[in-house]
Amino acid sequence: MNIDNTQVEETNPDVQPEGTSETWGISPRDAEPMDGIEEQPVSQDGEVQEEKEEPDTFDRSYVEKLRKESAKYRDKAKRAEELEKRLHRSLVAQDGRLADPDDMEFNPDHLHDADALSDAITKLVASKPGLKAQQLSGDVGAGVREKPKPPTTDLLSIMKGLI
Numbered sequence: 001m002n003i004d005n006t007q008v009e010e011t012n013p014d015v016q017p018e019g020t021s022e023t024w025g026i027s028p029r030d031a032e033p034m035d036g037i038e039e040q041p042v043s044q045d046g047e048v049q050e051e052k053e054e055p056d057t058f059d060r061s062y063v064e065k066l067r068k069e070s071a072k073y074r075d076k077a078k079r080a081e082e083l084e085k086r087l088h089r090s091l092v093a094q095d096g097r098l099a100d101p102d103d104m105e106f107n108p109d110h111l112h113d114a115d116a117l118s119d120a121i122t123k124l125v126a127s128k129p130g131l132k133a134q135q136l137s138g139d140v141g142a143g144v145r146e147k148p149k150p151p152t153t154d155l156l157s158i159m160k161g162l163i
Contacts, residue, residue: 087111097121099133 085106092101110117125132
């Protein structure tokens with residue numbers, strides 16, 4: 001870099017100038033290894049030592065025992081999740097505002113907070129009114145009906161009167 005026709009040398013604070021004995025506050029032990037380069041242990045003689053890797057092994061019976069135990073816990077978790085979903089469906093059905101309780105998505109928070117379930121159903125019915133349960137009233141043409149009344153005019157008596 002030239003300033004007023006004089007040569008000024010740029011310095012990098014991370015690089016120690018040659019010929020100085022000043023330390024920069026970082027010892028070789030504190031320095032972090034560079035990416036992609038693995039440090040190898042060095043003996044006092046300066047020779048590189050190879051690490052002996054001993055694989056972690058366990059007895060077969062112990063591993064089988066752990067696998068069985070884990071499988072048992074996975075089965076319990078699946079069963080608990082299934083029961084939570086059934087309970088959620090029952091709570092939604094008990095509310096009665098939805099035609100199909102399966103329309104309400106499962107949320108485990110609804111199991112512990114009845115107000116949250118009620119609010120969620122209210123929001124769902126407000127956003128999708130077609131999911132609301134239909135309440136039928138009046139005579140819809142089904143069920144037990146009363147006997148029909150006899151007609152007040154009789155066609156046969158009318159015909160006899162004309163002859």
